[in-house]
Amino acid sequence: MTDAAARPADPRRRRLLASLTVGSLLLVLRRPAHAQTEDDRRLMARAFAMRQAALDQGDQPYGAVVVRDGRIIAEAPSRVVTRKDPTAHAEMEAIRDAARALGTNDLRGAVIYASSRPCPMCTAAAYWARVGRLYWGEAITDGGAPRPPSY
Numbered sequence: 001m002t003d004a005a006a007r008p009a010d011p012r013r014r015r016l017l018a019s020l021t022v023g024s025l026l027l028v029l030r031r032p033a034h035a036q037t038e039d040d041r042r043l044m045a046r047a048f049a050m051r052q053a054a055l056d057q058g059d060q061p062y063g064a065v066v067v068r069d070g071r072i073i074a075e076a077p078s079r080v081v082t083r084k085d086p087t088a089h090a091e092m093e094a095i096r097d098a099a100r101a102l103g104t105n106d107l108r109g110a111v112i113y114a115s116s117r118p119c120p121m122c123t124a125a126a127y128w129a130r131v132g133r134l135y136w137g138e139a140i141t142d143g144g145a146p147r148p149p150s151y
Contacts (some may be wrong), residue, residue: 091122
């Protein structure tokens with residue numbers, strides 16, 4: 001048989017695959033490109049408007065929007081400097097505002113659009129709030145569903 005499946009596996013390849021960790025596999029596996037819609041562009045533009053609002057108020061350049069069923073539930077600029085609160089990242093503020101607006105801590109089905117990639121704290125908060133998906137940046141990078149923090 002000349003079929004590749006019938007040949008014994010290369011021992012070097014087996015050792016390489018065995019040495020890969022989950023983290024290194026994530027670097028190798030790439031998520032397919034997100035097909036941007038007009039709604040995606042509109043919502044990300046709103047996140048960047050929140051980023052500009054943060055800058056105008058003398059804060060860090062970050063903004064975020066929480067969306068459910070195509071409707072903006074909450075939006076927020078970074079308030080770390082203005083509130084003197086290290087946890088007042090734009091994503092955290094938007095998640096808090098969305099939870100208050102909906103009267104629940106369960107944001108299942110919501111999506112976050114953020115002006116830049118969310119930090120581990122914000123990603124963990126999105127996970128605990130059951131946010132369905134994260135998008136960030138001008139390229140509208142699809143970060144997928146938030147994952148639990150790894151300690």
